[in-house]
Amino acid sequence: MREKYRIRIEGTGASFSAWSPDVPGCVATGRTADEAGANMREAIAFHVRGLVADGQPPPPGFGRLACPRCHKVFRPKSVLRKFCSDTCRRRAWEGVAMARPIPRSTKCRECGKAFRPTRAHSAYCSLPCRRRAAHVRRTAKFGRAPVAARRSKR
Numbered sequence: 001m002r003e004k005y006r007i008r009i010e011g012t013g014a015s016f017s018a019w020s021p022d023v024p025g026c027v028a029t030g031r032t033a034d035e036a037g038a039n040m041r042e043a044i045a046f047h048v049r050g051l052v053a054d055g056q057p058p059p060p061g062f063g064r065l066a067c068p069r070c071h072k073v074f075r076p077k078s079v080l081r082k083f084c085s086d087t088c089r090r091r092a093w094e095g096v097a098m099a100r101p102i103p104r105s106t107k108c109r110e111c112g113k114a115f116r117p118t119r120a121h122s123a124y125c126s127l128p129c130r131r132r133a134a135h136v137r138r139t140a141k142f143g144r145a146p147v148a149a150r151r152s153k154r
């Protein structure tokens with residue numbers, strides 16, 4: 001399928017330059033607006049041929065987008081759409097979550113015991129440790145007596 005690329009021409013009187021919002025980095029000049037436009041069309045064709053020769057897909061044309069996951073070019077229904085399908089969107093998010101490294105072993109911030117975390121952010125070895133840490137934080141914040149002292153009173 002042939003892509004349509006927009007061409008913008010800006011003139012300064014003696015010379016004209018052309019560029020395309022769809023093909024960044026590709027520019028052309030000419031003595032007249034028509035010449036700049038014709039040179040630009042040639043420059044884009046040359047650029048696209050070069051990409052295809054390198055085994056890369058041509059940039060998607062006006063009103064179309066390349067899916068960042070499967071590289072399929074599609075026409076997005078809204079400007080917020082980035083992926084060609086819900087499947088691609090979900091897969092891409094899953095990929096981000098999977099890419100987060102989970103350390104093999106880390107030290108519990110509460111009791112200092114080494115443990116294997118289940119999530120990248122796990123800081124405590126167990127639920128009791130996490131609760132205790134949260135409780136200490138809370139009591140420290142409100143300036144109340146430490147946990148041990150209050151527990152012995154009951």
Ligand SMILES: [Zn+2]
Pocket residue numbers: 067068069070071072083084085088
């Ligand atoms: Zn896709």
Ligand SMILES: [Zn+2]
Pocket residue numbers: 108109110111112113124125126129
């Ligand atoms: Zn612990």
